[in-house]
Amino acid sequence: MSSRRDFLKSAASLAVTTLASGVTLYSMSGEASAANAAKTPRWGLLIDATKCTPDCSACVDACGKAYGWHNESYSPTDEQWIRKVNVKDPESGASFSAPVMCQHCANPPCVDVCPTGASFKRFDGIVLVNRHICIGCRYCMMACPYKARSFVHHGGRGSDEDKREYPRGGHGTVEACNLCVQRIDAGGVPHCVEACQQKGQGAILFGNLNDPESEIAKRVATYRTSRIRDDLGCEPGVHYQGIS
Ligand code: SF4
Numbered sequence: 001m002s003s004r005r006d007f008l009k010s011a012a013s014l015a016v017t018t019l020a021s022g023v024t025l026y027s028m029s030g031e032a033s034a035a036n037a038a039k040t041p042r043w044g045l046l047i048d049a050t051k052c053t054p055d056c057s058a059c060v061d062a063c064g065k066a067y068g069w070h071n072e073s074y075s076p077t078d079e080q081w082i083r084k085v086n087v088k089d090p091e092s093g094a095s096f097s098a099p100v101m102c103q104h105c106a107n108p109p110c111v112d113v114c115p116t117g118a119s120f121k122r123f124d125g126i127v128l129v130n131r132h133i134c135i136g137c138r139y140c141m142m143a144c145p146y147k148a149r150s151f152v153h154h155g156g157r158g159s160d161e162d163k164r165e166y167p168r169g170g171h172g173t174v175e176a177c178n179l180c181v182q183r184i185d186a187g188g189v190p191h192c193v194e195a196c197q198q199k200g201q202g203a204i205l206f207g208n209l210n211d212p213e214s215e216i217a218k219r220v221a222t223y224r225t226s227r228i229r230d231d232l233g234c235e236p237g238v239h240y241q242g243i244s
């Protein structure tokens with residue numbers, strides 16, 4: 001937490017552009033860029049599948065409630081930012097359950113294929129969609145190997161949509177997990193992380209992968225962890241424990 005605050009405090013050298021309420025684009029240049037390179041965070045998640053149970057959907061429910069994409073009449077064709085995946089090896093019988101969301105890739109194919117620049121990666125590794133210039137072509141959905149993006153067929157759900165901490169209003173555009181960027185910029189943690197902790201599971205850890213003193217970096221360095229389809233070279237920021 002302190003490293004995040006320290007970084008934000010030192011952000012006087014950053015050019016700051018507000019793309020929309022709750023979405024901020026930072027850019028560095030010249031000497032400031034070199035000086036701050038070592039401090040640049042890479043926000044990520046470590047999901048411990050050994051603590052995640054198949055019947056628990058606290059992370060999915062919290063995300064859906066916070067952003068208004070989840071309701072009781074949810075259908076598989078509706079937008080979804082995070083999903084639970086249950087895997088079972090038919091030979092050994094070994095199984096695990098874990099949430100899958102946008103993996104916030106360092107080399108995101110969704111950004112590569114976007115014809116308008118709507119898909120973009122922030123300096124800190126968070127991959128977002130600028131809904132103001134997304135034309136809804138869905139190239140990014142086809143390019144994403146993690147099936148992490150959804151097309152928004154409906155308008156915002158509920159009358160309080162405009163009061164949400166991260167307004168969506170993306171009818172006809174593409175959406176995905178934003179890593180709760182507005183919370184991170186305010187020094188907080190993502191909704192799914194908080195909900196998982198409150199449920200007592202503690203299966204999702206958020207932190208700065210670039211800070212060797214952070215808990216997430218220490219755990220990634222210490223324990224056997226993996227990333228989904230690491231062979232694809234997307235360099236996800238989401239790491240898993242207990243899935244292999
Ligand atoms: Fe893009 Fe998919 Fe990677 Fe997320 S998981 S950054 S949507 S390619």
Ligand code: SF4
Binds near residue numbers: 117118135136140173
């Ligand atoms: Fe870019 Fe939107 Fe097309 Fe995705 S759907 S590739 S974000 S313009």
